[in-house]
Each structure stands twice: as C-alpha cells, then as structure tokens.
Amino acid sequence: MRDFSNDHRWLSLNTATVRKQGDLVAIIEACARYGIRAIDPWRDQVAAVGLDRAVRAIKDAGLDLSGYCRGGMFTADSAHRSEARDDNRRAVDEAVALGAPCIVLVAGGLPQYSRPGSAASKDITAARNQVHDGIAEMLDYARQAKMPLAIEPLHPAYAADRACVNTTKHALDICDALDPGRTGAIGVALDVYHIWWDPELKSQIARAGKDRLLAFHVCDWLVPTKDILNDRGMMGDGVIDIKSVRAMVEAQGFAGYSEIEVFSNDWWTKPMDAVLTTCIERHRSVV
Amino acid sequence: MRDFSNDHRWLSLNTATVRKQGDLVAIIEACARYGIRAIDPWRDQVAAVGLDRAVRAIKDAGLDLSGYCRGGMFTADSAHRSEARDDNRRAVDEAVALGAPCIVLVAGGLPQYSRPGSAASKDITAARNQVHDGIAEMLDYARQAKMPLAIEPLHPAYAADRACVNTTKHALDICDALDPGRTGAIGVALDVYHIWWDPELKSQIARAGKDRLLAFHVCDWLVPTKDILNDRGMMGDGVIDIKSVRAMVEAQGFAGYSEIEVFSNDWWTKPMDAVLTTCIERHRSVV
Structure with missing residues (x-):
C-alpha cells in the first residue's frame, strides 16, 4: 500500500467538496496554490463557467482529472428517455473535451426522482432493467469516444431517489454483462461512504480487479x-x-488518485482554504 | 397470496408505533377496541408497566404476540460482554413469560454504540464476528427455553450504530451456520423498510423458506x-x-401476521385512535 503520510501527490479534489465556496475557476486556482494535482469537476460547475473556460483553466493550472461527475440518471418514463440519452451523450463529449479519464455514473433511482416529470413508479426491478439498458446504450457512444464509464454503486439509502445500483456486486454484474472481455471501457467508481458497510466488499473488490477499478473516493460516515x-x-x-x-483496492493494483468528495452542509460553511488544508492533513493521516 | 382487503385479522401492531401515545396497557386496550388480534411489544414498554401486569393484560385481552422486541446488541468490548449476555438471557425469560413466538434480534453495530461505554472501534468485521459468537451463545440458552430467535437484518444505514447484519443473506448465513438442520430455533424477521432495496431479495427469501421466516414487518420508505x-x-x-x-414471503408459505412497525416523529404526534384506524385502512389497501 502506498505511503500517503509524507505528501499529497495522490490527493484529488472532487469539486463538490467546496462547491459553495467558489466557482470552478476559483477552486482550480486554490488547488494550484495548495499543490493539489487533480480534481473531479461536476457538470453544473463546468457549465457555470463555460466548458471552454474550464478546459483552459484546468490546462493552465496543469491539473490532472480523476473523473468527471456525472452521467447517469437512466431511469425515466418513455417521454423522458431520449432526454436521458442525449444528456448522457453530452456528458461524454464534455468529458472528452476536459480530458477526463472516466465519467462517473450515478444510475438513477425510481423514474420520478431520476428524471422529474416522469410517471411515478415503485418498481425497482424495472428501474434496474432500465439502468442496464441505459448504460448499454451509453456505452456504445462512449466506446466510440474512448471514454470509460465508471458505475458508482450508491449506498442503499439512495435506492429510491438517486441510484438503484447499491452494491459493488450489482455494479460489477453490469460491467461483466456489457463488457465480458474487460476491455477497460467500463468499470466502477468506489466511494467508501457507499460501500463500507458491505460484508462482501473485499471479495467484490478482488473480483473487480485493477482493470475495473476506475476511481476511488473517500469521505466518512458520521454517527449520527x-x-x-x-x-x-x-x-x-x-x-x-x-x-x-x-x-x-491497492491490493488489486489500483494506483490512481484518492479523491476526496465531501457533501457537507457543515464543511460548505467553512472557508475554502480551511477545507483544503484539512483535506490535505487528513489525506496524510487517515486515508 | 392472502387477501387482506376485507378484514385485518392478520394485522399485528408493533407497539413502538404508538409508544408516545400511551403505555403498554393503554395500547393493549386500544388494540382490543379496534379488533387488532396481535402485538409485538418492546422490552422497555413491558418493563414500564411490569412484566406480570403485561402478561395479564395481554392474556385478558386475548391478544396473540407476533414477536418480542428485542434482543441483541451483541457487540461490546470485553468489559461489557457479560452485560450483553445476561441482558439477552433476561430477554428470553421475558419472552417465555409473555408467550412470544420469537425474539427479534437487532445485532448491534460498532461496540461503542451497541453497548455504550465500550471502547471505540472501526472494525466492522470484528463486530460481525462478535455478533456471530453472541448469537451462538444466546441460541444455547434460547433452545433450552424453546424460544426461537429471529435475526432482523437492518438497513445498511444502521451498520455503524444499530446493526452490522445488513442483508437477508448475511442473516441467513448466520442461521445456516448455527442451525444447519433448520430446526426452527433460529430464523429471520424481515422488515420491508430494511430490505426493499436489496437486488437479491427474492432469491434470499426463497432461500429462507417457510421455516426461517419468523416475522414480517411493514412500514414505508419516505422520499425524502x-x-x-x-x-x-x-x-x-x-x-x-x-x-x-x-x-x-407468502410464496414460501409464510402465513403469519403482517406486523406494522412505524418509527415516526410525525405519527407519534397523532392520537392513538387516528394511528390505529390508519394502520387498519392501509393494511387492507396497500399491504
């Protein structure tokens, strides 16, 4: 396992962590000041400053990307399905422009939450089938663009409203069905927040192997x-x-960034510098 | 599948649903008024009126029990382990006195939350091993008393502070390890709130079969x-x-009560009669 205690060269900042403290350009400038080498930006943050400006700011700062957040929300009623497809294709195009190594996919939960306006449903099995079909369709497009897709299993607490892919096993089942040859076109983004509770975590990470481990995210689960x-x-x-x-993950050969993604009403109230210095300190001490 | 639309003979009330509206005796009297045939009382509610009085009130009202809540909280540091063991033995004795068909087990999460005062730990694997050992020890005692144990897998959102048994599969793995002969001494209590998201739900319920399905609880998952x-x-x-x-569950032959257990700051503010009439109406229409 790599030693993170002496520096933060493998720290990447998911830009949602400081989304309330500044726009993407301000976040990029702050990362440069603190020697943070990589970010994972969100689509709305890119859109807010404009894609071209985001591309330029990332390039000027010499930043790496550890992913692009996010594609997905595949579940929709028939009236909203083409919206979902087109939206995901735009995400691929943006990720290519930004030079991202992968797009993180949040599958979507029940259609009424995934694509508002969709007819309400309680059929989570149907939602899961839609997710499978939606990822298959997006994968055709992403393969052409050589943009890997990273399915992020979300904590079961989000099954209804954000993602009905809730275990690493389920995410890998989709990967294996759509890419049995393990070509690198699809894999998983694992966030400790979503998966730490899973009694099958170790065996499923071993099953994933290096070629399916496209991203690794960290934060923590608070009690309460x-x-x-x-x-x-x-x-x-x-x-x-x-x-x-x-x-x-490192036992499987994962050697990428450890990406910090903290959605927190508490941390969003603190100054950007305080958040980043804490991220760096904790990366070295507890990650 | 049984038709619940015409009556509520298979409705049981978990008494936590109206715990703020009255003591156990008041709840029993209300159940009698509404023709509710069964309850699942909590230990603290029994203790508050006294075990003997609880036994008499249940008998006088002619009520059935669908379970007794709850045993468990097996995770503890070494200084608190005998406390956990003794507490669970008392739970068995009380369940026998009350004539309960099973004790519902909530496993406990990390020791500092399960048995306050225990040394803090982040080792969920160790906690799971302790749960296995604790249930094995309790089962020896419960078998003598002919009191079945019903492991309740809790939603993964409770993995840290309430139960580190978070899937039906994990609960059944424990059952199979401790009771390979399926003697009826141990099984599961399944609550839709905790398990509805599980992609393996149907196959695991089939694996459980009638002899492991000791209790079935209902409420609903709100968004948000x-x-x-x-x-x-x-x-x-x-x-x-x-x-x-x-x-x-009914496809496996489960023919017991559908137990309503709603922990709700909202419903706890409503009059007991309003809660019970709603329970009966919803039992007939959506359960």
Missing part, C-alpha cells in the same frame, strides 16, 4: 448522520476504516 | 427521509411495493 445526502464526514471524523478499504 | 431512524412512513406513503414483498 443528520442528513442522508449532505452530512458526509471529513475523513477521520466518522466510523469508516478508510485505510483498510484503500488497502483492498 | 428526514431522519434515518424516526422518519419511517405509514404504508402507502412511500416508495416500497409492499405487496410484492409480501407475495415473496
């Missing part, structure tokens, strides 16, 4: 968690044994 | 869920396709 979406913890403040999960 | 413990929905108000889960 006051808001299921936006009360994620800074690494070290919660109950996740982060180093043990990193050991699992 | 404002409080992960105490914002459970009344059946029909959320996103769970409850009938489809009931169909799965």
